[in-house]
Amino acid sequence: MRLIQGHGRYASDWNMAGQLFAAVLRSPHAAARIVRIDTAAALNAPGVRAVLTHADAEQAGFKSIVGGVALKDRNGQPMKKPHYPVLAKDQVAYVGQAVAFVVAESATAAQDATELIEVEYEEQPAVVEFADAVAPGAPRVHQDIEGNVAYVHEHGDAAAVEAAFARAHRTTRLKVDSQRLVCNPMEPRACLAAFDAATGRYTLHAPSQGLIGARTHIEQITGLPAKDVDLIVEDVGGSFGIRGTPYPEYFMAMLAARTLGKPVKWVGSRSDTFLSDYHGRALALCGEVALDETGRFLAFRWTDEINLGAYAGPFGAFIGTQNVSITSHGVYAVPAVYVRSTLAYTNTTPISAYRGAGRPDIAYAIERLVDQAAFEHGFDPLELRRRNFITPAQMPFKTATGPTYDSGDFPAVMEHALKASDWAGFPARRKESEARGRLRGIGLASYLEAAGAGTFNKDQTAARVGDDGRITIFCMAGGSGQGHETTFVGVFADELGVEQGVIEYRASDLAAADLIGNGTGGSRTAAGQGSAFKALARALIEKARPLASALLGGEADYADGRFSAGGKSVGLIDLARKMARGADGRHPLDCEAEASSPATFPNGCHVAEVEIDPDTGVTDIIRYTSIDDLGNVLQPMLVEGQVHGGVAQGWGQVFGEHAVYDRESGQFLTASFMDYAMPRADWLKGTFTRESHPVPTATNLMGAKGVGESGCSGSLPALMNALMSAVRPLGVKDLQMPVTPVVMWRTLNQTARKAA
């Protein structure tokens, strides 16, 4: 309701009396030594209060921006992580890296002053592509990292895979790119920081996916105890993974607020988003499959190339290691799997988690590989899948190298999708398209995801009861469009059997309840926090039961929001209203709960049908079908919306989005909406069918599996397989994303020329 009336409160909507405004000077070079920074002219400009550089950050004791988990390879070598200063020190390593932070009385004065800062750079050669970075003699992104390789990740049993390939009847190999993307939530980043000298506490408004993670990072980087920072987040305009951790501007605003004794506000632009929000994807996956004579998979081997960007972003290293490994079997019973990823630094914006963070990428690679194998060895692609699916009878299924899948019915989900998409009617539709001079293709993907792997192994929730009997519930997941308000209130109210109107949800309010729990991420919120709210409702009932029994004069039973005993009854809310607060201010029914929920494996089958105009290379999606097993679905409308969004982002990656850097200069060439093709309302020309095929999981109280990334995981392979199906008959051997109209046109042309 608030949001449709313009009453949302996003980071840039906050203001404080006496606030100053900040602007950031960014590096124009991909690789350069900073010889000298002269801030004198900027400091003298009208209205300017401070010009902060690395020296100030260092003096304040700021440490390196945190580069994710501590990884050690099989030889015990740790990942090489260069120091990532909050403001650039003696080198810049990508275009857009923050160099100086100007604070002035107005945003324009601050912006004007950035142009007066003199930075003397000594340009150095840059590398932007993985292959260039790891080539012998490549320029070094960081002087102390030879060869630019940060880490080599291995997972699975190399020898077993080797043996399987040795006895395989046939093999297929396919390398696919998952190109670098800019995540582009619609809200550009912004922050407002204030410092209260009397209490020593900071207030910070910033778009964040989860408070605990963000506060931990703030503590690690600035050295300020997390408890001294009130991070206040009300609405977040999209996050998709990249807004889980704080960015340099937030620390600098905090520092400036303390130094100047005034609140400091920074509002980033879309250009800041393009240049300095962590990027997504930027990896290539080379898959090999070994098959026996009947088409059964004997082994998968993955050789992955991960472009980390210039530094280790907060989740950058997760993507090419843990996340591409956990589901590297897909929905198939594969006896042996081996994954080897090489992670390299380049002179580009660091990457971090974006919508699935490696999981859509591996799902994409698997499903293209399976189609390719079917094509190369003369199998029907559906039949090849049927032959290799893990069956429901095999559940729970321990994969060769990874996790145990708890539940799922992959064959039935595919059959459901085939029916819903009228797969059988495709040949007739293709004829009809051909008559109009169009190429038609249909593609399918049986994807599997891992969701719910949070930083914390449990989620906590709290209930606070008001004097009017209304209940406010809390957890740590910040919302950014997933509809948490509705979901959590629904779960909690349903479990209690009370009207939703008496419950209010508040995310991440640390002042009210000190909880731990995971931010929104890894699509785990529904299962994790949902279970914790279910547990909270149960805890509240148990807390109220003795009080109700006393009031009613007998052991009280609870049903539909009421306690009853011996013919008398009292409503839970009425009971709450009757109770007096304790001396400590707590209401007797205030309570806390927690739930742990291990990883779940949402899966599904997507079918895409496309039509290509060979004259222009334009592809239209004629119909899209998504059949998903997300376990129990709490809010079908919300889940459907998440899937739509994920599929549209998949469409964006397949047909247009691409963060392109100049290979020589390292300049970022598609850094605005004028050059970076975002999906618009016209992306879907035909119909979108979505149906649920739930196979509930028993591993959490909700029976839910999570949803957030399934749209992407299904759509990348389904769309690309559809494109391949349209152009294979013409002799096209391979397509790589993004398949823009010009790429399609050129591919068709070249194939035709070769054939002639």
Next chain:
Amino acid sequence: MYAFEYLRAGSLAEAGDLLSKNPEAKILAGGQTFIPTLKARLAQPTHVVDVARIKDLAGITVTADAVTIGAMTRHVEVGNSAEVRKAIPALAALALEIGDQQVRNRGTLGGSVANNDPAADYPSAVLALGATIITTSREIAADDFFQGMFATALAEGEIIKAIRFPIPKRAAYSKFHHPASGYAMAGAFVADTAKGVRVAITGAGASGVFRWSDAEAALAKSFAAAALAGLKVDDSNCIADLHAGSDYRAHLAAVMTKRAVQKITG
């Protein structure tokens, strides 16, 4: 944006005065190009002279053989004008393909033509219809007006008052939208006029809008899509950038020409 002074002109005389007094002043019409340019700090005028409210620059008049449109007429007004739709439906349709509803509600004909963006739509109509650009000091034929990317025959301080479009026998515009910006990656305006067939291509040319004479000659002989078979736009003068090579743009220009002809011939 850099700082500048905003001035609003109530009349053409006042505008001329403000512009001549301030050599670094710039004209502001709908602002749909100029304001984004200012925001990107790509221009630094001392003064901005808003001409949008000058009455002499407004209005659409139709005579037996021409449609004259005031420079400050917004894209939405051209697109929805019953008179323009009747006289030159292709021109109205083109106007509704520019940008989006919000842009069309502000952007003007004069601003678009004065700006001569190589990917803008209007220049193709102006050139293909053989229109006349009426300015504060003279009348300029379309063939003399466009002088390369963002370059026109306009002198400093010269203001476009209106554009006079001769009514063609038949005409159509076909546009291929740039996937990111929505501007023309290639657009073809085909007009069968009293002075012969004219084909203008926008979006593709490295020196802005241009006439495709081979297509004009072929269509003069036979006004049918088939007449274009085998004809190619010379790609040596087409834009090549990260979005598309010159060969693709040249090819698209030909495809759009064919589609424009098909729109006319049905």
Next chain:
Amino acid sequence: MTKIAFTINGKQVSSDVEGRTLLVDLIRDELKLTGTHVGCDTSQCGCCTIQLDGDMVKSCAMLAAQADGANIVTIEGLADGDKLHAVQQAFTECHGLQCGFCTPGMIMASVGILKANPNPSDEEIVKGLEGNLCRCTGYVNIIKSVKRAAELMKV
């Protein structure tokens, strides 16, 4: 500085603005109507869409000075007291929003579509939204919302 006066959401306001002040900045920073959002710097995203003299425009592509004398409606002024505008109602019913950041602009653009065409087809809706970006919804439910709003406006 230029002195300007205009009506916004039915209220008469006046202000002294610098030439370079954007209309959207005046609306957000000075008038504190923060429902109008800024999502880009190239006038592509539509988050800043407002109604100016009856037409939907991008307030990031206008100088405040150009709005002198205008009648402006922003997202905050769309509802009639407690009664939501049909488009707001429809966005709520059809789950036409997720994070809500694009929503004010989407709603204003949708109002524009329906003003020009009370019975839009899917294709016409899509065309009407070409100046607005949404990263969350995939647009499917937004298109549904506009259709629903068309129905609501008929009764």
